[in-house]
Amino acid sequence: MRLPNNFPTICYHHHPPSYYFFYFYYSHKLLSPPPFSPFPSTKLAAARRTSFTAAAASRRHRRVDFCLHHEQQQQQQKVVVIMGATGSGKSKLSIDLATRFFATEIVNSDKMQVYCGLDITTNKIPMRDRRGVPHHLLGDVRHPDTLAPADFRRLAASAISGIASRHKLPLVVGGSNSFIYALAVKHFDPESDVFRDSDPDPVSTQLRYDCCFIWVDVAMPVLDQYLCKRVDEMLDSGMVDELGDYFGSDPGPSRGGLGKAIGVPEFEAYFRKFGGGSSRGGDGVGGGTKEWKGDDPVRRAVYEEAVRAIKDNTCQLSMRQVGKIERLRRAGWHLQRLDATAAFEAAMAGGATAAIWERQVMEPSVKIVKRFLAERCKGRWQFWPMKWLAGEDD
Template identity: 50%
Template structure:
C-alpha cells in the first residue's frame, strides 16, 4: 500500500510546469537585457489579447472569434500549454477543433532542461507577433498566464522584478503594442463549480493515466493505474488526490483573477465579457438534461460572449 503515494504525488505538479527544451531553436532567446522599447516613430502593431482565469473559455472564444477576424493567428500565453504532452491535463484545444487557425507556442517545448521565464516568453512571443504582423495577419494572444502577458506587452520589462508580488510597486500601463483586451470573466461561484466538474471530466477522459505515463511510465506498464480504485485504501487515496487537484485548480483561478485585477487597476484597458450566463447554461445542460429552455439553446454562448467580443474587436480594428 505504501507504493501508492508516489502515484498520486504526480498530481502535485499539475500547475507547476515541467522543465522545457525549445523544440524550435530557430526562435531567438532574450539576452540578459530585456528592456526593449518601442520607438515612437514606428506604428505599433495591433493585436488582440484574450485573457481570463483557467476554464473561463478563452480557447473556445479565440476560435469562435477568429471566424469574424481578418486572417487571425493565435499565440498561446498559457504556461502549462507551452509544453509538449499532457494534452488532457493542460486542456489543450485539440487540432480538429482549431478550425484551421494556426497556433504558435502550443506544445512547442519539451520538459527537459529549464523552466520558461517571462523574459524568454517575451522574446519568443514578440518574434511570433512580428512574423504574423509582417504577413498582414492579426496576432491573437490567448492564455491565462498573466505574468507572460505582462512581460510580452509592456514597453519596458525588468526580468528581476515580479510586478505581481506583494509590495512590488505599480504595473506599467505603457505598452509596446496597440492592444485590444478581452477579459472573459465568470462569477466565482459558477466558475468554481465548473472547474470541479471539469476535473471530473478530465479524469474520465484519461488524465490519471496521462499523468502516470508522463511522470512514471513504469506504473502504466505494470498495470498499476487501472488498480487505483480496487480497494478502500486506494479509493481514499484517489479521492484525496482528486480533491487536491480541484483545490489547486481553484487556487490557480483565484491567483489569475487577482493578477488581472492588478493589470486593470494599473490602467490596462480591459473589456470585461461576462460569461456567467453561458456557463450556467452549460452546467444546467450537463446536470439537468431535462431542461429544454436556456440550457439547450446553442445561442447562449454566441449571444453572451462571442457577439459582444466581436463588436469590441471590430471597433478596435477600424480605429
C-alpha cells in the same frame, strides 16, 4: 462614382472617399492614370490628378482590398489579447473569432500549455477543435526547465512579427498574466514582480504593442462548479493514464516546467506508492478511472485525495488569476470585460448555451475587435482587410 457599401468611412482622412477608391484601384490594377477623372475640373483637381498619378505609379504593390490607415510617426503593431481565469472560455472565443470574422493566428500565453506533453492534464485545445487556425507556442517547448517570462516575451514577439508579416491579426490567448505582462509592456525587467503578494513592483502602463484586451469573466461560484466538473471529464478522458506514462518515464519527471502543472504534484504520492508507466499501474492496473482507483481502500483513498487536491488547486488558481487581472485594471490597463456567467450556468444545467454565448460574449467581442481595428494606430501606414471592418464573414 458610387463606392461599395462596405467601404469603411474610417479611411477618410484628408480626401473624399472617391480619392481613396481610385488610389487603391489604379495603384493595384493599372500602370496608367484613370481613363476619366474622379475629380472636378479645377486647378486644384488638376494638381490632385498629377499627385494621384505619381502616387499610383510608386505604389502598385498595394492591394485594393486593404483599407489604409494613416498613423502617427512611430509604429505599434495591433494585437488582440484574450485573458481570463482558467476554464472561462478563452480558447473557444479565440477560435470563434478566427474562423468566423477575422484572419488571425493564435499565440498561446498559458505557461503550462507551452510545453510538449500532458495534453489532457494541461487541457490543451485538441487539434480537431482548432479548426485549422494556426497556433504558436502551444506544446512547442520541449526543454524540461521552466520557461521564464523574459523567454516567453522573446518567443511570442517573434511569433507576432511572423503573423503580422502575413497580414494577419495576432491573437494572444491564455491565462498566465505574468506572460501577458512580460509580452505587452514596453520595458520589461526580468527581476521585477508586479504580482507579488507583498510589496509588488509597480505595474507599467507603457505598452510595446497597440493592444486590445478582452477579459472573459465568469462569477467565481459558477466557475468553481464548472472547473470541478471539467476535472472529472479530464479524468474520464485519460488524464490518469497520461500521468502514469509521465511518472513511469525514464528519466523521472522534472520538477520544473511541465512538472509544475496541476495534476503532476497531486498524483505524485499515488504513483510513488502504486507505480505507473505505459498507462498501467505497478500491479498491472490501468485503462480507466475505475481501474486506477482499484478495489484496495488505501489505493482508492490516495486516488480520491489526489483528485480532491486537483479540484481545490484549480479553483485557487482561477481566483489568483482574477486577482492579477484586477491589479492590471486598477493600474490603468484598459481591459474590456465580458460576463460569460449566464452561458456557464446554462451549460451546468444542461441547457442550450450557444445562443447565450453568441449574445453575451461573441457579438460584443466582434464589435470590440472591429472598433479596435478601425482606430488609427500609433505608427506608420498600416493596412487591414476591408472585410474585417465591414463585417463580412470569411
